[in-house]
Amino acid sequence: MALLSERDAQVVREQLSQLQKKIEIRAYLQKINCDSCPDAEAILKELSGLSDMLEVRLLNPQIEGEEAEADSVDRVPTIVVSDGENSRARFIGTPSGYEFSSLLATIIETGTEKTSLNEKSADFLGGLEDDLDIKVFVTPNCPYCPGSAVLAHRMAIASPRVTSEVIEANEFMDLSGKYEVRGVPRTVVNDRIFVEGALPEDQMIEALDKALAEGSEEQVNLMELLQADQGE
Amino acid sequence: MSRLFVPDPPGEETGSTEADVVIVGGGPAGLTAAIYTSRETLGTILLEQRQCGGLPLTTDIVENYPGFPEGITGSDLVARMKDQASRFGTEIVEFGEVERTDRENDRIVVAGSGREYQAGAVVVASGSVPKKLDVPGEEEFVGKGVSYCAVCDGPFYKDRDVAVIGCGNSGLQEGMFLLDYVRSVTFVEFLPEMTGAKILQDRLRKREGTTFLLNHALTAIEGEDFVESITVRDRETGEERKVEVSGVFIYAGFQPNTAFLQGVAELSSDGYVRTDEEMRTSAPGIFAAGDVRVKKIRQITTACSDGTIAALSASEYLRDGRSKG
Ligand SMILES: Cc1cc2nc3c(=O)[nH]c(=O)nc-3n(C[C@H](O)[C@H](O)[C@H](O)COP(=O)(O)OP(=O)(O)OC[C@H]3O[C@@H](n4cnc5c(N)ncnc54)[C@H](O)[C@@H]3O)c2cc1C
Numbered sequence: 001m002a003l004l005s006e007r008d009a010q011v012v013r014e015q016l017s018q019l020q021k022k023i024e025i026r027a028y029l030q031k032i033n034c035d036s037c038p039d040a041e042a043i044l045k046e047l048s049g050l051s052d053m054l055e056v057r058l059l060n061p062q063i064e065g066e067e068a069e070a071d072s073v074d075r076v077p078t079i080v081v082s083d084g085e086n087s088r089a090r091f092i093g094t095p096s097g098y099e100f101s102s103l104l105a106t107i108i109e110t111g112t113e114k115t116s117l118n119e120k121s122a123d124f125l126g127g128l129e130d131d132l133d134i135k136v137f138v139t140p141n142c143p144y145c146p147g148s149a150v151l152a153h154r155m156a157i158a159s160p161r162v163t164s165e166v167i168e169a170n171e172f173m174d175l176s177g178k179y180e181v182r183g184v185p186r187t188v189v190n191d192r193i194f195v196e197g198a199l200p201e202d203q204m205i206e207a208l209d210k211a212l213a214e215g216s217e218e219q220v221n222l223m224e225l226l227q228a229d230q231g232e
Numbered sequence: 233m234s235r236l237f238v239p240d241p242p243g244e245e246t247g248s249t250e251a252d253v254v255i256v257g258g259g260p261a262g263l264t265a266a267i268y269t270s271r272e273t274l275g276t277i278l279l280e281q282r283q284c285g286g287l288p289l290t291t292d293i294v295e296n297y298p299g300f301p302e303g304i305t306g307s308d309l310v311a312r313m314k315d316q317a318s319r320f321g322t323e324i325v326e327f328g329e330v331e332r333t334d335r336e337n338d339r340i341v342v343a344g345s346g347r348e349y350q351a352g353a354v355v356v357a358s359g360s361v362p363k364k365l366d367v368p369g370e371e372e373f374v375g376k377g378v379s380y381c382a383v384c385d386g387p388f389y390k391d392r393d394v395a396v397i398g399c400g401n402s403g404l405q406e407g408m409f410l411l412d413y414v415r416s417v418t419f420v421e422f423l424p425e426m427t428g429a430k431i432l433q434d435r436l437r438k439r440e441g442t443t444f445l446l447n448h449a450l451t452a453i454e455g456e457d458f459v460e461s462i463t464v465r466d467r468e469t470g471e472e473r474k475v476e477v478s479g480v481f482i483y484a485g486f487q488p489n490t491a492f493l494q495g496v497a498e499l500s501s502d503g504y505v506r507t508d509e510e511m512r513t514s515a516p517g518i519f520a521a522g523d524v525r526v527k528k529i530r531q532i533t534t535a536c537s538d539g540t541i542a543a544l545s546a547s548e549y550l551r552d553g554r555s556k557g
Binding site for chain 1: 315
């Protein structure tokens with residue numbers, strides 16, 4: 001059964017028609033011990049039929065071990081969005097519900113020359129001296145999550161210093177536990193800078209800039225940082 | 233699997249910034265207004281700060297919207313409304329927040345997110361957001377046990393004890409949803425009685441793992457790194473006590489999204505837009521619909537009803553050459 005209505009499929013086709021380069025989606029899936037892999041596979045198959053510029057490769061990390069290693073895959077499903085060179089944005093878990101829109105936005109951002117980030121963000125990314133590893137925890141029914149997910153991915157696509165993972169928190173309770181996720185979206189940068197809830201682009205960049213400038217090894221809550229500023 | 237959500241691209245691609253009617257907000261009220269104005273062949277642009285849908289996106293199942301005897305998920309229902317508005321030609325712009333409204337001669341300017349739109353008439357359908365209670369611990373524990381969205385965060389509380397603050401319709405309904413995951417729900421209601429629908433009350437009372445603290449005020453949310461307990465005060469006896477919970481879901485009222493209307497149209501002291509029965513605000517050419525209005529019953533059906541009236545009033549206003557308002 002088609003997962004998308006005819007109208008939705010048409011909207012997706014139109015959006016994908018913006019692609020200026022070929023996009024490869026490397027989906028690492030396996031048949032056993034992965035409850036969500038069939039869903040992820042169905043979603044990606046549906047998507048691949050909607051644009052000639054999109055190639056979906058279904059890979060089994062047990063069999064295609066070398067590629068899995070090159071992509072540092074340590075769990076399934078892992079979905080890497082790549083234009084051949086740039087593979088810094090990925091989804092861990094099934095991009096269903098609202099996260100389907102994040103996947104779509106990530107594909108388009110990767111496959112078009114122009115960044116959707118504003119100038120301030122581009123400046124910030126251009127001046128980065130450290131690598132940023134961003135994890136955004138989401139759930140499929142969270143309408144606020146794509147904002148955070150797509151922002152992280154756009155940063156990763158724009159800067160070779162940034163990598164980002166959007167993690168379906170329900171599917172990976174071990175990771176949710178490790179990163180103390182009790183609400184989504186939760187963004188964690190370099191395992192120590194974090195924020196609950198969806199911050200708009202400007203605030204996110206401003207707070208990140210501050211947090212990095214402080215250069216401490218301590219945990220930093222970006223929301224507290226922003227509020228402290230307002231209090232001044 | 234959750235229904236795959238496909239967003240509409242922002243307006244840049246289509247480019248138009250001029251319309252007969254601009255609608256602010258893509259919840260049930262705004263989408264209904266859009267169905268009506270675009271079906272009347274008025275050029276219609278709908279601006280939504282996130283993705284369309286509004287509050288129903290944060291609810292699991294809607295059982296009281298006519299035409300769906302088995303109930304329908306909130307996101308499915310609004311997705312259908314959105315399809316219907318698009319079908320009649322509404323141009324939907326998502327991820328575009330409205331920050332300002334102004335009048336320029338006989339046009340109304342609606343601006344935000346770096347874009348500016350002009351229209352002959354505007355329908356404000358920007359709804360409301362869950363209200364913070366401002367009790368100690370609330371802000372501190374957001375994302376660490378305090379949540380305003382059960383469908384987003386419910387799964388993290390599997391087999392745990394949680395509290396739902398507020399026993400109106402949304403609190404009871406989301407409490408019901410949470411019971412699929414959690415071990416117990418303690419409902420806390422400030423008033424001596426629950427205000428939510430009787431059928432929900434009856435269903436919940438029959439469920440195991442539910443406790444009701446009526447006429448109780450939430451006074452604090454406590455914990456070390458995560459929420460561990462809440463303190464409630466019995467409003468009759470004044471007695472305080474702690475309830476151990478790891479999650480607190482707050483459904484204690486709403487506040488309207490009307491910052492962009494300040495000084496433009498008359499608002500109530502708590503920020504809701506005042507309208508007459510035809511949904512006219514104090515500003516000629518600006519109409520309001522749905523939860524954002526001063527009114528008593530805030531439901532999807534009444535939001536749709538408002539949307540209908542606002543759309544037809546806007547249409548009449550445009551037709552009459554802006555002589556009314
Ligand atoms: C948990 C919960 C469960 C509920 N269950 C039911 C139910 O079962 N049945 C029922 O009938 N009702 C239910 N309701 C109530 C119902 O959801 C609301 O009455 C209805 O959604 C109101 O519609 P609206 O269009 O006026 O506002 P909203 O649904 O709030 O939509 C407003 C929209 O405007 C957008 N917006 C706000 N500000 C701006 C801006 N500046 N620029 C651009 N866009 C903006 C918002 O993002 C939002 O999408 C429930 C509510 C909640 C919270």
